[in-house]
Amino acid sequence: MSRRGENIYFRKDGRWEGRCPVGKRTNGTTRFVSVYGKKYSEVKTKLMLLKLKQTNTLDKTTIYSDGTLSAWMTYWLDVLYAPYVKRSSSDAYRTIIESHIEPTFGSVRLTKLNTKTLQIWLDELTVRYAPSTVHNIFRVLNSILSKAVDQGLIQRNPLKDIRKPKYEVKKARYLSRAEQKQLEKTIRQDGKLEYLLCLYTGLRLGELCGLRWDDVDFLNNELHIRHTIKRVKQSGQKHTAVIVSTPKSTSSERTIPVPPFLMQQLKRCRKENGFVFESTGGRYIDPRTVQERFSGIAKQAGIIGAHMHTLRHTYATRCLEAGIPYDVLAELLGHSSPLVTLKCYAHCTGEQKHCYVNKLHQLVEKF
Template identity: 30%
Template sequence: MTKTLIGTPDEQPRKRKAPRLRDGVMKRGNTWSYVIRVKDPETGESKPRWVSGFATEDDAKAARDEARVRARRGEYIDRNAITVAAYLAEWIEGHAVEIKPHTLKGYRDMIRLYITPRIGTVRLQALRPSAITKFYRDLLTSGGKKGGPLAANTVKHVHTVLRKALTDAVLVDELLPNNPAERAKLPRVQATEPGMIWTPAQLRAFLGTTQEHRLYAFFHLAAYTGARRGELLNLRWTDVDLDKPQIHITGTAAVIDRQRVEGTTKSGRSRVVSLDLGTVKVLKAHRARQDEERLRLGESWKGGGAYVFTTGWGDPLFPDTPSSLMPKLIKTHNVQNPKAQLPHARLHDLRHIHATTLLLAGVPVHVVAARLGHADPAITLRVYAHVITEQAATAADVFAEALRSTA
């Protein structure tokens, strides 16, 4: 017995057509999907991989073609919904042990203050170079305090963190086929040339004014060795050999969350830095003064005599102490010497003055690099390229003079 359908053909129920798969692409509901076959590298078995959520058929086809190429190369990446914020949270925790505490804090700040608020909700695999470029531009114009501009150097630091994380997403976690941050456009950073903030005569004048201060030896050693602030604050008397004479730089000190922490040097390597006889005398006088302070305070002395540079009570110094003291000492000098004013300089500039003075005196780059603790002399060449250029300009005259002197 057959059933009779009532109504006109337009009123009769229609059978819903099943979605048709055409060359690996089909429409499901309001979005498009594609499917490719991917060979398992361990078993060799080929299995289908469905990827959905494309707005148009053309988008699905383009993604399909790209996925086919990667599958043939053995580079296919399974789809993952993890966001940029979620991945960075996992990434930073996974590196918490191996990254130095001060560097780790910097990474966390870059992620918390700049990356997560702006692109944290973006799906990691949807992050494109163009989106990262726009992200950098937005930071430049409105990424600072109260929506103001952010310094180009800070944007560069943000890029460094994001690039490192996305490199691991490619090479370690296999979530991305390539690193989109590598192809993003960074804002131009105006290069600054460290060097002779002060002349040697001005440096001598500053040290002369500082001579009566209990931390005079710190500024003297910073200027005469080129050591970093944290390296000097980590220095113990056991690291000082006044007979050879030299100091052994083994680590660094920093402040994280208001706590003084110690770790390895920036390069991760220790180094030996030679001393001149004048610096030996300065350190001997500093030790004698420290011994007097310890005897005067007796049981109130807290340091135990381990650290070279301490507070008046023997505690190891916080890094901010000499940094904040530097401008005060410069001001004192300028008040006492109105006709021989010193321009503003940072504590770190003593390191630059040391390096520049040696290079201009003709000390080989690799020797200067070793004193500064640069892992590669190429770093010294890059930072002090302007000094090397200045030397190169006089090379012809040096050669000609050498020949004339032998005539």
């Protein structure tokens, strides 16, 4: 039986089949080409791309199928978005579409979407999910509908006048100097160099796991960030998968100075090639494993509310306390601009506040 009139059928062998007309036979009958897949969404994408190849045009009735939001989302994601971003980014968007947008509005025609219905839907999401999750869903759908406006599929984005839930970015959790001292003591006892390296370089978790020996410059005491490892959720799958790729942006590919005492420790375990931090069997270490181990170390050190990214926040905070300018810190952290760094770390630690107030008291005493 065809699904929603799209010429897509579920076969007896458990696969989906899509059929696309590609011309006429000599006897006048229509000739079809079939595409197959284990998932309906997979066949739908293949069928749409086959139609695109056949027409070589942005004909709305052909490319966007029945004019539904589902058809446009498939085209937007697989043709306009996914080819130009990291796989982890496209997988994240695909998950949001399939989990939150498709079930409610997939069968609705683009031209029938309206602000009132979308506002009710967004209000319901606000009750069920955290504000950050709702904002992510809104951002994805807004990108999809904005592109639909650009393509002339709809005249106006119905999300333009939507009321979003209030969302405040949480302040970065960083370690106080006392906490850092205690954590370093515990790390040295356990011999876990990876956590000490994060604390003094600001590496992201994926960058740490993706670090290879040929990325370590022992001559100049530097690390060259060229790889990252992530665990991502795959579309239609229950389990996540680990992928090795380049950093998420050009600014993330950078060179970071390393304190000499850390380089000395790296030299003691130096190898010719492979990953700096390996799992059993010489493969890369899973980011999830690194996180779990850190949770145990933090608990042992008596530190509450810390995670792997806390080490990066602590590094940034110590840099600011040392007077490092925001533009330099942005390069060290791999941010796209100093404005991003300023937004994340425009705060003063308690120790800084006391230091500034003490300076004020010193000035008063001179009068």
